[in-house]
Amino acid sequence: MSGRGKYCVYLLECCDGSYYCGITTDMEQRLRQHNAGTASRYTRGRTPVSVVTHTPHCFSKGAALQLECAIKKCPRHKKTAAVKAACIQR
Template sequence: MSNSTSTDETTHVVYIVECYDGTYYTGYTTDVERRVEEHNTGTGARYTRGRTPVEVVYTETYETQSAAMSREYAIKQLRRPQKERLVSGDVA
């Protein structure tokens, strides 16, 4: 049993997956592998159902859920060209 609290160990991740149809979906999770599996089995977000398989193309990690969810919202506000620059490593 660990002495640390779960918040000390939890990594909050904002991710972008590319769907089979070439569209992007941005989300938040604490377990990227589990979340991608959920998307690919149809139990993830409604948007990704029917657009499987999805593949992770971008991630950012944060220490707090609040920071990660704020960034998720900001990324969702970006237009496609801005998301493409972010995914490719250019600054968005």
């Protein structure tokens, strides 16, 4: 299985107002993991987290990782727009 088109890129808002960007193949499960403190070290101490936006599950793993990296380099005020723009381009 190649994993082609299985990944989405998501943007979370943590309880302290910070953003976290990641990739997943199962958005609901990943959100539960973040809120349970079992996903990333960054969100572990910043629960609860909520989804700001996410792309459809249409990316290969490599493409999702590239988009995640690009979004993490964006200033905060451009992160949401970057995720939404990726949705439109797909």
